[in-house]
Amino acid sequence: MALKIISGCINCGNCRHVCPTDTIHYYDTPDLQHTIDPIGCIDCQLCVDACPVEVIEPDSSYVHDPAELAAAKELAAEVWKERGPTIQTVLKVMRQRNARWAREREDRRDAPDRYRTGKRQP
Structure with a gap:
């Protein structure tokens, strides 16, 4: 499933x-x-892990042909050998940014007047 x-x-x-x-x-x-091209998606879930707002979900309207999915996963394994360490580093940085973004979002919820007016409160 894509x-x-x-x-x-x-x-x-x-x-x-x-x-x-x-x-x-x-x-x-x-x-x-x-947008995600369902034909190329191999359901590796890396994008799900990287999304700070959790808006990526299974697409039940598209089901892969098992042979095509197996071939795509083999290709992705080759890509992973080449780009895997970079992707892991990017994911680590994104997780840190996502956590910071979530904290800032919570801060804005806790102090809405300051952010709504654009003026600093004393």
């Missing part, structure tokens, strides 16, 4: 940077959202 990006995407690009098959794309369309 994955899909649902509404709520903040277009941070984390998913696109970790995808070993380069099947996540960003199109300058009215909805301005990243």
